[in-house]
Each structure stands twice: as structure tokens, then as C-alpha cells.
Amino acid sequence: MKNGKIGLSALAIAAIIGSSVFFVALIAHLKFEKKLIEISVSRLFDIAHLSNDSIEFGLGLGLEIASFPDLRNLVVRLAQKPGIETAAILDPTDSILFSSGPPDGSRLPPSLPPNTPQSVGEDVDRHWLAGERLVVSAPIRNAFGQTVGRTVLVASLAAKQAEARSIRDSLTYWLVTLAAGVALLTMAAMLHAVRPNGPAAGRTDRAWRQSLTLRLSATMVSLMIAVSALAAWGVFQRFHPFFEQELRYSVEAITDAIADDIDRAAGFGMPLRKMPRLDADIETMTARHHEILGAMVADGDGAVVTASGVFAAEAGPWPLEGNGPALPPAHAGVIDVNRPLDDGGERVGQLHLGLDEAFLVKASADLALDVVSVLVVMVLIMVELILLIVHLLTRTPSTDERAATDAAGPAPQDLTGLKLIRLPIFLFCMAEELSRSFFPAFAISLAPTAPWLDAGLAVSLPITLFMMIWGVSQPLGAQWSLRVGRERTFAIGAVIGAAGLAMTAVTASLLGLLMWRCVTAVGYGLVLIAAQGMVIDRTSSQNRAAGMAIFIGSLLAAAVCGPAAGGIIADQFGFQASFASGACLALVSALLLVWLFGGAGAGRAVATPRLSLAGIRLLLADRRFVTLMLLSAVPTKVAATGILFCLLPLLMAAQDLSKADIGRVQMVYFIVFLLTGPLFATLSDRFQARRGFITIGGLGTLLAALPVFVEPTVWAIPLAVSLFGLCQSVISSPQMSLVSEIARTGGSSEAAAVGWYRLIERMGAAAGPMVVVAFGQVTSYQGTFLWIGVLCFVSSLLFLLLFHPIPLAGRHKPC
């Protein structure tokens, strides 16, 4: 072990921890900024709609909008609300009819987006950012629904943005110091653990290696979690006062609107206590605002007229002077926002709204989930990195030599060289998985560029094509990689994949998307087959399963990280950024592979059996193989890709859930699969009940569909997906084992049987999205989930009935 190598490794781990802290803080910052704008937008629309109501009323009376007597006063009043810089009413050609600013419109943003109310009811609410200004535009419609103008409010974000910048600057200083400190600490810990005369000195045995990996991972992971949580908390603390003010403005706008209604009624001579259904009206106006916990109206004597929510138990009296008494201690966490009610100057009562102080904390729950996703991703990346580093550190000339000379396969249990492949596979697969959560939404956004294609097909076709090309490229790629070398095939595949992803990022048409997805699929197929080949080349039959576990492990880790990370990137920066990140990751994977394996490898490839037609003929003659394929392998994969990659994103997007949410739920599936897969593999081996496991998994798929069918809420969907992951995990290992057993007892080559099994299974995977679209044509997304559950249920029952248990050795065909 060289000190330089240790230092480099410590630096890499320190960099990962530092960047984790940085990403968490960045995500937190972006989230808060977005939330702040959301609150401002909602408040501005509340104000614009209330003002439009009165304008539209006037239009109904027959006034032309340009001839309204008091609109100039109205816009001036609007511009006096907190934070609003300019208010204006524009005609359909965007000429200014009334403006609170100078008559030349110089305070309106120069570039208003084109307004094209060509047909009745087409124009809608819009908002956009123009430099440091937030602009909202709400159409004004006449009595027959035509847009005759729009109310435009311009709010300056300059002060807020300046404040946000100053927060960011001070946070950056604080965070850089923190990250640097953590990185130094990490390096020190690493160097201590593996210092030349320390506990690590000269030790290379496996037990020690495992213990070092474990200790390093545990220390680094806890350090990373602690510091990242601290960083997120720091960001939250700095933003909090900001929000409170914006939220208060938002509630004051509602308070004003309700009070205006009551004042108007009082002005018509309606006594406060005779106003019918005041509680229901207030309820309607506050319904959209979850931060308002209750409302109360007190009359001129302070007696309660109506009270709801947190005020429901109040009896009064509530003096009209000042803000009234402080809320009783039972209302801790409620801010009393109030306003006097009057009838032409005469005080008739007081309106109180209770603002939830904890609303901001609740709003941060979303942020917390994002932070957790980032941490999971970072933890998995770091574990991959630590594994790599520990093996690099403990690789001795003797193990390298053995790996290089023993062409028939290294001695059992020595997978040192092989473990280096984990990180490149992980990175490449993650590159592809990044788009998992939003791919259907992305395809739909491009669907208008191919009007000849049904929108459902626009979603499913790219996924299906990808699966098919991937499936077909595997057997072809296997032969090719034998000729040109596994490592070279991997690197070429990764570069092709990177190119495909990069071009997907810039494509603007569905046709382009289809084309570049095919290119990506070729790269993906080459990388996976090359990686499998590398495992086979470096293992013997004794330790091949362990080698494959390394390969599958990094695939699954990538499947956990990819959708969650991609969802967050897409939410914050858009689809393109996510694809571009994928392209970069794929390139890094290629470079890493060349760096780790460069030059080595070629020439000792072990030939894998071809997928011969003779082989498949023998297999097809075996009724058990056919039954297993048609009634279990294919339906299972149809459900897997159909539900996970196609239906779930569509269903969740229809529920208005974000791409990050979709990614997190897809992550749940793989976490369940990752955690329970080994357990079921062991259990099905122990009980030798493979048929039973496969049947239970298939029947259970219907059960998994139920929560979503009953109520597709934020909680039912993850529950259904967890159950679904569990079912897939129950089926996965026994299915593979059965294929091997069938081959053994039927006289086929085991490798060929597995090869054909994978190919057939992948065709099922390709069909999955198409099946979803077909069901989607006749029923809802929830119904589709249920129908796929029914499909799995029925095929499992048939499988149970038709698949005869493996007979004793020697009996080739069941009767």
C-alpha cells in the first residue's frame, strides 16, 4: 500500500461527503426559493381574481371595459397592496387601458408573453418571472366567456432576491467551512485507519477487509448524515422569517376580501347577526388555504357571531380595541390575523383568522423527503466508492497475478479484481435510471410533434422499443464482445449510451426521441452483456453466483438511486438537465472502466454458449419450460415494466405529484426488492417449493393493486408499490432456479436455457408498456393497475394447475 494511494482515496471519500453536504444545501435552497415564489403567486392570483370579479360584474351590466369609471382607482388600490409594484388592466391586444404606473407603461415588463385569445375561453391564468419581477396575468371575460382583457400584477422580487442572495452568500461561507472541516476529518480518519504502521499495516486478509469496509462505511455514512442534516437545518433557519412575512401577506389578502364582503353587506343595512351562512362563506374563501386554521367574527360588543376551527370553542367577549386579547395558551402556534369590520366608518365588529405557525414546517416535509433521497443516493455511491477503494488498497501483486494467469477462473472466493467493476456498472446504470420517474411525462410533452401517433403509444413505444433492442442486442453483443474484448465492448457501449442520452437531452421531437432511445438501448445492451461477460471470465462455476451477485447488486443500487435523483434534477432544472447528467455519468463510467481495467482483459474471454435454435427446440418441447415462460416469466415482466416504468409515472402525474415523488416511489420498489430478494431466494431453496413461491407472488400482485384501486393517495401508492416489489421479489429467484432445474432434468444446456429465458422475459418486458396502454384505452389508470393484477392472478392460477413439479431425475417429460 502506498501512502499516495491512501491519500487519494481519502480525498475521494472526503470529496463525496463534501459534495453531499453541498447538494443537500443546494436542494434545500432551491426548494425554499420555489416555495417562496409559489406563495407569492398564489397571493397575487387571489388579489387579481377578486378584482376581476367586480370588473366582470360591471361588464354584465353592459359597460365597456374601457369606459369603467373607477378602474383607474381600482388599479391604484391594487398597487398599494404589499409587495405589488404595478397593477394594470390590458386589452386583448396588450395595450394598457389602466395602469397604476406611468401612462407609458414603462413599469410593466417589456416583454409580455403573447396573448392569443382567438377562441372563447382559451385564455387562462398565467405567471412568469421577468428578471427580478414576478408577473401574474388573469383574464377578464365578458358575459359570454370571451376574453376582453386581463389584469396584470407586477410584484418586485428584487428585495427578496437580494435577501436570498445575502443568505446564500453567508450560507455558502458557512457551508464551505463545514464541508472542508468534514472533509479534513474524513481524511484524518481514513489515514489513521490505514496508516502504514497502524492497525491496517500489512493486512490483506478477507475478514480484515470486510471489517475495514464496514467501519469506514459506518463512520462516513453517519458523518455525512449528521452534517447534511445540519446544513438543511441551517438553510431552513435562515429562510424562516422570510416565509412568515409572505404567508402573513397572503392571509391578509384573504382577510381583506372577507372583511370587504361583510362591510359591503353592512353598508346595505344588513345586521351582522342576520347575515346568512357567514360561516359557510368564510369557509369557502379559506378552503384553498391550508395554513388558515380557523376564523371568527365578533360583533360590536365583542360577542362571537361565528367561529370555526381553532376558534370554535371561543365564547368571547373579544374587545374591539387593538388586536383583542392574546390567544389562550391552547392556541400555541396559531397567529391571530385580524381586521376591523365597519359600516361607513362605524365599527360593527372584528374579523379574526388563525394562521398556522407550523405551516412552514409542514411545507418543509417535502424538502425533508428530497434531502433523504439525496442522502440515500449519496450513501449508496459512497459505499460503492469505499468498496472500490478498500479493494484497491488491499490488492496485492499476488492476487493480481493469480487473476491474470488463471484463465480457467480464479480460486473460489477471490473476487478482488471483479469487485472493481461495481462502480462503473453502478454509474452507467444510474445514468439510464435517471429518466425513469419522468420518462412518460417527457414522452407526452413531445407527443404533439407526432400527431399521427396516439398519445398512449407515444408513451409506451419508446419504452417498448428500448426493451426490445436491449433484449436483441444481448445475444448479438455477447458474440461481438468475445471478439473485440469485454472491456472494450463495455467502454464502447457506455460511450454509445452517453451519446444517446446526450442527444435525447436536445431532441425536440418524438421521432428523435424514438431514434435516440434506440441508440441508448444498444449502448445499454452492450454494457450489460460485457459486464456479465467480465463476471463469467473472472469466475469459476463455484463462485459464479457470488460474482453475479456483485453485478446484480450494483444494478439494483443504481435502480434505487437513479429515479429519485433524476426526479429531483428534473423538478429543479428540467428534463434536459436530467438526461444531460445521465450522459455525463455514462461517460465517467466509460473513463473509470478504462482507468481500472485499461489494457487488461482481452484474450482470456470465456465463450458463452450461443442461443442456438436447436437449444430452443429442445426447450420448447418441454411443457414445463413453455408453461413457466408463458404463465409466469412473461406476465411477471409485463407487470414489472408496465407498472413501474409506464403506469406508475402516469398515475402519479395524474394525481399532481411531482417527479421527485415518482422517483421516490420507484426507489421504494427497488429497496423492497433489494432487501427481500435474498431472503426469498434462501427460503425457496430451503423449502424446495418454487412452484408455490411463484404462484403466491403472482396471486399477490392482485392484492398489491387493491390499495391504488380503492384510493390513489399519497400513501396508497407507495404501499401498493412496496407490495408489488415484494411479489416480484418472491417470484424472481425461484423462477431462475426452475429454469436451471428444467434444463438439467430435460437434458438442455443450462446456460442456453437461461439465455433463452432472459430473452423471452425481456420480450415480456417490452410488451409491458403496450399492455398498459391497451388497458388504458378502456379503463382508468387505477383500473389498469387492477387489470394487470388480475392478469397475473389468473396466469398464476393456471401455472399452479398446469405446471407439474419437477420430476425425479431421468424423467424427461411429465405426463
Added chain:
Amino acid sequence: MLSRRHLLAGLAGASLCGGPATAADSRLADPQRPVHIFMVLGRGEGTSEDGFRSHLASSGLPVRYTIRNTNGDATKIPGIVEEIRDVRPDLIYSWGTPQTVGLVGAYDDDPSRFIRDIPVVFTFVASPVDAKIVRDLRLPGRNVTGTIHIAPIRTQINTLLNYQPCRTVGTVYNPLERNSVLTTAALKAELDTRGITLVAEPVPLTANGAPDPAGIAGAIRTVARGGAEFLYIGPDTFLASLNARTVALTAIEHRIPIFSATETIVRQELGVVALASSLYGIGQFTAFKARQILVERRDPGSIPAESLSRFSIIVNMTAARELERFPPVSLLRIAEVINL
């Protein structure tokens, strides 16, 4: 000639309904000639005609009007049909059901007695399908389209119940007005779906078969005793226009608030609340359809006959105070409040 044709095109593009620029290729043989619109009215010019004229004027279309008024006398209509055949206007504006049926006939009438080759826009026709003016509101399919001045019954009931939730609603109607009989049936069907009881009472007839004004008070008394919490007055000429005062005073006497589908009884008498078309707005909407025919050269048979999508809620606060039946404060935000 960067003439009126181009000017018209520009205006059409810039104005509310934004017709395609090719609309400049107007049906008019001579673009310099103003469009000739022939108005057939039933009670002289009013606010809706102002709305009609103003909408066309603001769109820049030069118009020449010919006005004929039947004053409710249907026997004048055949003469007007003859005159229209002579002068051949570009478009006919027809006010009210009797005028419109007299001009264009029912769709299954003998075509020779009616105008079938000049586009007609009607207004103030409560139910064009029942009157057999069109078969399908969405696709009139002949030389006729227009606007309906009554809000859909569902919207009316929504408004009534928003003012005050009820379990029993009463109505009185003139059994000789086909329109009123149909409205009462529709009202019953709508209230049935909501589990609300309807107490409906026809106005009694005199010995010579005409509705008896002296019988109105008795009919309202019967409805009030039937437990009605609100009195619905439909688009019934006899009750809502000719005898509005009697209806309103009797209702106040029995302390039962009036909801009306037209505005007169609330605006001029002590009806409490009305959901009515803005007269000006309905005129503008009719003009919008006329422009679709004249400027965009659309076939009237393909232009749907519609009511406004927004109506005026009119609240008579004097009556509300008198009965102590106040509207919810949110309704006041969008209502026109009168008689302070």
C-alpha cells in the same frame, strides 16, 4: 384599393372574436356599401338593441338599419315578410318568439310563406326547440341562429338555493302560455332530482277563457299555505310583466320572497332576487353571432343558439329587508343591489 376590405380585415383580427384575416373577403358585393340589417321587434327598441348596435359599431362594421315593430300584433308579420322579400337585407334581427316564428316558420312548415334564404338572428326566444325554430341548439341546421335570454333552469335553481336553501318551492303560472307550462314541468323535474317539493298553482281562467288577474292573489295564497319558502316566477308574460305589481304585493303580504327568471318584477317591484340576462349583454352576444355571419361568412345553420354564460343576479334589498330574508354576503359581491 387598400380599402375598407383591408380595414375590415384588420379590425376583425384585432377585435374580440378575432376572425381569420380572410374574413375580409366579405359576402358583400360592394365593400363600400354598409351592411343592411332588418330589425323586427315586438315592443320597440330597448337596452338589448343598444347592446347589439354598440357591439357592431365598435367592431367597425358600417351598418344600415331598417326597424319594424309589431307591438305584439302578430297579424302585421306577413306584411313584414313581403317587405323583406322586396328589399333583401343582408341579415334579419328578430326579437321574441312570435316574431321569429312568424318570419321563419317552424322547421316543418311550408317554406313558401317564410324567409328561408336570408340569415336570421333571433333573441328573446326562451325555448327555440319547443317553438320548433331549431331542432338542435348546437346545430340549428337552417338559416337561423340566435340567443336565449333565460338562464338554464339548473343555474336558476342553484342561484335560488344559494340565496336560501329550501325544502319546498312554490310557483304560479299562466296555463295558457305554452312557455310557462313547459318551464313549470322543467322546474319540477329539476327540483325532484334535488329532493325538493314543488307546489305549482295555475292562474284561474275567466269565463271567456283568459287568465284572470283577480285570481292571482288566490293562487299565491294557495302556494303559501302549501308551505313554499320561495315563490318562483318564470318567464311568464302575464305574471312577470303585465301583473308584476299584484304578484309582488301578494307575495310580501304572505311573507314569501320571490325569485324571478326575468328582471322586471325585482327591478321595478318588490321581488327579492332575479337571475336574468343582462339586456345589454344579450344584445352584444346577438351582434357577435351576426358578425360571425356577416364578416366571417359562417353559415348560420352551423352557429349554435346559446344563452349567455354569465347572468346578472339582481337583489332588491328593500324587499329583502322587508321580509328579513337577506342574501349571503358572498352573493352581494357579484349581485346588482337595488332599491337601497
